[in-house]
Amino acid sequence: MIDQTRTINAKTAIAAIAGAGDNTPQVSAIIDRRGFDALTFLISTGVLADADAAFTVLLEHDDVVGFGTAVAVPDEALISQGSAAPETDAGFTFAADGQVRKIGYRGTKGFVRMTITPANNTGAWPIAVLALLGKPYFSQPTQGTT
Numbered sequence: 001m002i003d004q005t006r007t008i009n010a011k012t013a014i015a016a017i018a019g020a021g022d023n024t025p026q027v028s029a030i031i032d033r034r035g036f037d038a039l040t041f042l043i044s045t046g047v048l049a050d051a052d053a054a055f056t057v058l059l060e061h062d063d064v065v066g067f068g069t070a071v072a073v074p075d076e077a078l079i080s081q082g083s084a085a086p087e088t089d090a091g092f093t094f095a096a097d098g099q100v101r102k103i104g105y106r107g108t109k110g111f112v113r114m115t116i117t118p119a120n121n122t123g124a125w126p127i128a129v130l131a132l133l134g135k136p137y138f139s140q141p142t143q144g145t146t
Helices: 086-090
Strands: 008-019 036-045 054-062 100-105 111-119 125-136
Touching: 008 111, 036 111, 054 086, 054 100, 086 100, 111 125
Parallel strands: none
Antiparallel strands: 008 125, 036 100, 036 125, 054 111
């Protein structure tokens, strides 16, 4: 069996939250992917309360940590979990209780963030998002507390 633990570093992108019962977007922390060739975001849902809500996913990237010149990541720099456009596959609806979505980044920018935006939402939407960094440039990465 291959050991993956020594080749990844996980970071909290969006700490576990129960999103407000409205359409307020949740914006992740800016993920510094420098030193790693791979980045995958994992979106974990809880019980989504609204019966007709939909949640869209947007990834943005920049070469500057302050995100002053950030732009949306083009589809060709993303990796989909299915057959549709990557951000469409990562999105979810009210029916996605207790599921995990994933979307990969294969662009060249040093900093990436995710925004999840609800539509038609009036209930709580508990989620958590992790950024999984892999394929480090150097030997074993040090796992921080975030």
